[in-house]
Amino acid sequence: MSLTRVHNMSISLDGFATGEPQSIEAPFGHAGQRLHEWMFATRYWDADGTAGVDDAFAQRHSDGIGAEIMGANKFGPPGWQDDPEWKGWWGTNPPFHTPVFVLTHNVRNSIEMDGGTTFHFLDAAPAEALQIAREAAAGHDVRIGGGPTVVRAFLAARLVDHMHLVQVPIVLGRGVRIWDGLEALEAAYDVEAVSSPSRVTHLTFTRKIAVK
């Protein structure tokens, strides 16, 4: 059974997964790197990092994943669609190592990168995109990689089997919120919370009823 999973999605206390405005200098806007410092401190990110609860969660990011779906706002800064040379933020060897499906109204030819990552561009609704990504994942799971608008769309379409959020103790005040339009989301999930000595709190949502 191939699951649809969200991992390491960091949010502020007020639920923003990115600040504003987003730009090539500031991919997360005024949030800067504050939403992800917990991850940079782990062994997942840095060989000298910690191997506690933050690392245990972070390492789940790639286990058993055969494809990722991401939104246009994750792939590049506003306007990347006008730059035919834009190949993502991540250099020649992006940290995905699977097919990655970028949801955008401006589709272009696929881009094969080093290390097993190929970017494909899709103008598709969540269910259709998931079907395509699942075929590419060849029996493995599909990660919904963000940003928050895309995660929210997949949650609203009831397509997410597992979600890992990381609540960082800051109040961003503005940006893109994960929670909007998701009233009663908890009805479909077992929700667990565990606070870390790093001061973040990991929230996991595990779908109650297994889907085929």
Add this chain to the structure above:
Amino acid sequence: MSLTRVHNMSISLDGFATGEPQSIEAPFGHAGQRLHEWMFATRYWDADGTAGVDDAFAQRHSDGIGAEIMGANKFGPPGWQDDPEWKGWWGTNPPFHTPVFVLTHNVRNSIEMDGGTTFHFLDAAPAEALQIAREAAAGHDVRIGGGPTVVRAFLAARLVDHMHLVQVPIVLGRGVRIWDGLEALEAAYDVEAVSSPSRVTHLTFTRKIAVK
């Protein structure tokens, strides 16, 4: 030193401290009692309850408190100002046992209840209300009792020394949010999070710089 404290303020994952619409039948609107079930299960509320981390936090509610400030929406349902007989939700012996200052544009005479609670009615901004409550507290601390609009106003005015929030794993989607307008609140506080086996997460905000 008299501190200004918030205790047992329960919020949903998306930051709502009450649902909507509020009425005499449903003081917390569509949230019902879901934001406070964690507290009903503790010894603080029920002699047969639990005595773990939830209870430890809940019990802090009254320790060292000499007065409470509450908003009009906590004192009664919409329209209570038109009912000269309204004396709050809590019966003849309210659980405050101190002077309580109700912030309202419709002031009326003070009401002395059993058990040491006296309701006073004030049309005042946060700083002025706090000064009056602090005098009444006679050296003890002042609790900001809610609802969220009042807590937010005192936070925005930088008048809160300690805040205890309880994040409940539900998504309410609508109601009154605690976080609006509080960007960078964390700069003034040490923020701690601890998850409970009951699935709530306790968040404490302790002001970094002591105030007189």
